[in-house]
Amino acid sequence: MQIILGRLDTHLGRPRQAQQRLRAAYDGGQPPAEYWAAVGARLGIAVDDPLAERLTAADIAGWLHPDPAALDLLDELRSAPVQLALLSNAPAVFGRAAERQDWTRGFQHLLFSGDVQLIKPDPRIYRLLLDRIGARAAECLFFDDRPDNVRAAQECGMRAELWRGAPAARSGLRERGAITP
Incomplete structure (x- = not known):
């Protein structure tokens, strides 16, 4: 999981349109496993269901702390x-x-x-x-x-x-x- 999060951080420094399109599909109802598989594919990393679940949990945790x-x-x-x-x-x-x-x-x-x-x-x-x-x-x-x-x-x-x-x-x-x- 740390590998994909690290690569995702690095990847986000690149042109963000592709990443935003992926996220828009997720925000629009795409199942989490499909979203993380697409992110993984862009990063050259296979994402199975257990990893997708961990990534989903980390993603959610990152958004649940308002100012x-x-x-x-x-x-x-x-x-x-x-x-x-x-x-x-x-x-x-x-x-x-x-x-x-x-x-x-x-x-x-x-x-x-x-x-x-x-x-x-x-x-x-x-x-x-x-x-x-x-x-x-x-x-x-x-x-x-x-x-x-x-x-x-x-x-x-x-x-x-x-x-x-x-x-x-x-x-x-x-x-x-x-x-x-």
Whole structure:
């Protein structure tokens, strides 16, 4: 496993489009064993099911530790009169792990791309989220760390901002009256 993780780290320094395409398929619903076999093939390493399971566990563990400042903001928002939803490009297996985390309990809705076979910035995933939360796009404020996802949300009618960290988000939310100082 260390060999493939080391090669993956080295590989990520190369043009990332191929890696991003592989990850997009995984985030869009591809089974973990297929994803890791494809990653292994690009790296010249055979990935069997036991190794795929270990890689999946390591991948999930790497994503389950949110920024403490973001968690503080989430705590503030829990007491605000707002509905919170998480829309994540993430495999279904990550979704199941995230659902067991304390920090996700602050969200009324969790939507993981791997569960619906759609990934941001596909406009259908934003519309699906709006349907699930029962809100109009103009009523929503969407944050994302990728400009293409922010643009797509805006094109769907949402107010959307690039995530620049919890302090910047808190400031914007205060300006909009979503939270009070």
